[in-house]
Amino acid sequence: MTNLKRCHSIEDLRRAAQRYLPRLVWDYIEGGVEDETCLARNRQAWDAITLVPRYLVDVSQVSLTRTLWGQEYALPVGIAPTGLAGFARHGADLMLARAAQQAGVPFVLSGAGTASTEAVMRVAPQSTWFQLYVSRDARVTESLLRRAIEVGVQNLVFTVDVPVHSNRERDARNGFVPPVKPTLSAIANALCHPLWLARFVRHGLPRFENWAPYAPAGASAKQIADLFTSQIPFTQTWQDLARIRELWPGKLIVKGILHEADAKLAAEAGVDGIWVSNHGGRVLDSAPAALTQLPLIRQAVGADIKLMVDGGVRRGSDIVKAMSLGADFVFAGRPMMYGVAAAGQAGVERALAILAHELSLTVAQLGGWETTMPPERIPSSH
Numbered sequence: 343m344t345n346l347k348r349c350h351s352i353e354d355l356r357r358a359a360q361r362y363l364p365r366l367v368w369d370y371i372e373g374g375v376e377d378e379t380c381l382a383r384n385r386q387a388w389d390a391i392t393l394v395p396r397y398l399v400d401v402s403q404v405s406l407t408r409t410l411w412g413q414e415y416a417l418p419v420g421i422a423p424t425g426l427a428g429f430a431r432h433g434a435d436l437m438l439a440r441a442a443q444q445a446g447v448p449f450v451l452s453g454a455g456t457a458s459t460e461a462v463m464r465v466a467p468q469s470t471w472f473q474l475y476v477s478r479d480a481r482v483t484e485s486l487l488r489r490a491i492e493v494g495v496q497n498l499v500f501t502v503d504v505p506v507h508s509n510r511e512r513d514a515r516n517g518f519v520p521p522v523k524p525t526l527s528a529i530a531n532a533l534c535h536p537l538w539l540a541r542f543v544r545h546g547l548p549r550f551e552n553w554a555p556y557a558p559a560g561a562s563a564k565q566i567a568d569l570f571t572s573q574i575p576f577t578q579t580w581q582d583l584a585r586i587r588e589l590w591p592g593k594l595i596v597k598g599i600l601h602e603a604d605a606k607l608a609a610e611a612g613v614d615g616i617w618v619s620n621h622g623g624r625v626l627d628s629a630p631a632a633l634t635q636l637p638l639i640r641q642a643v644g645a646d647i648k649l650m651v652d653g654g655v656r657r658g659s660d661i662v663k664a665m666s667l668g669a670d671f672v673f674a675g676r677p678m679m680y681g682v683a684a685a686g687q688a689g690v691e692r693a694l695a696i697l698a699h700e701l702s703l704t705v706a707q708l709g710g711w712e713t714t715m716p717p718e719r720i721p722s723s724h
């Protein structure tokens with residue numbers, strides 16, 4: 343059992359999650375692609391930036407709220423989409439969603455999520471965004487969008503940075519690549535994680551609930567997973583983005599942009615937001631850190647488009663750094679998975695509380711937001 347009172351940093355939650363999870367699931371969450379240099383680069387980019395404080399400023403009232411497209415969030419940080427979250431803990435997507443709703447931040451349900459959009463909207467109506475991968479079958483894509491619109495999702499994230507399967511060697515070694523067949527060593531390791539195993543045995547394979555309607559009635563979790571897998575690799579082009587723009591009445595954010603030219607094309611295609619990301623170092627090992635590309639993309643698209651960034655955010659100070667380099671909002675993926683694995687919804691709430699605490703201290707230590715960034719980046723501005 344994780345004692346959350348002993349978790350003072352995201353790193354503490356990370357260790358607790360690693361203790362709880364079998365290697366197969368841990369490697370899936372923690373791992374990057376190939377040599378994991380992109381994963382390391384993400385973190386190095388944050389560490390390379392320093393913040394110069396200003397003193398003798400009244401910092402007794404520091405606001406952390408951020409208004410995005412008319413909605414006020416308690417913090418400028420949200421929960422990034424993470425597929426297969428149900429492998430970390432049964433019901434993980436709903437726990438992440440509830441924690442986000444509780445904390446007043448966005449939760450992005452993954453297109454490879456293990457809860458349905460409808461169920462997530464029921465528990466987190468103010469927080470839920472939906473992330474889409476285009477499927478081989480256009481009718482499935484359109485149906486996923488229609489269902490999200492019907493239940494009132496406002497913000498759609500279209501992830502574009504997985505044109506083919508990623509070469510994640512940790513997963514290959516564990517047998518956690520389609521068709522999934524855990525190796526004997528991975529199974530033996532799972533037997534050494536009895537708390538995780540007991541839950542897994544009790545609840546069985548997580549179901550891709552969003553995909554259940556497209557499978558035959560009564561299909562097993564495995565059959566639904568096979569259906570989902572048959573729709574990937576996700577062949578996506580700029581035509582798909584144009585089509586999604588036509589179909590989606592709400593805010594559209596394109597996720598996974600790293601090149602300034604792509605950012606410009608996305609802006610021309612009428613997106614409302616660009617999420618600068620390298621998928622947490624999970625796709626192209628030679629890709630630059632997302633943070634490094636952020637100011638270049640801000641320069642390329644101007645001030646009107648909202649920019650999000652993720653990849654290696656582990657401290658509240660990282661949020662300040664991102665915003666001072668041009669981000670309007672920041673997202674974290676693994677930190678929230680650590681929280682949910684370690685202690686369910688309470689673990690995610692703890693992860694968000696840690697980031698909020700560190701953020702408030704950093705902003706106060708810097709002498710307020712005004713000292714670090716231009717007025718349009720200052721939280722609470724519209």
Ligand SMILES: Cc1cc2nc3c(=O)[nH]c(=O)nc-3n(C[C@H](O)[C@H](O)[C@H](O)COP(=O)(O)O)c2cc1C
Binds near residue numbers: 370372619624674677
């Ligand atoms: C386990 C895992 C699963 C992920 N699944 C998705 C996904 O389904 N869709 C997506 O757009 N991004 C996915 N991502 C990428 C995250 O949304 C995010 O870009 C990345 O985790 C940010 O880096 P961080 O984990 O260092 O915070 C996944 C990341 C992880 C760690």
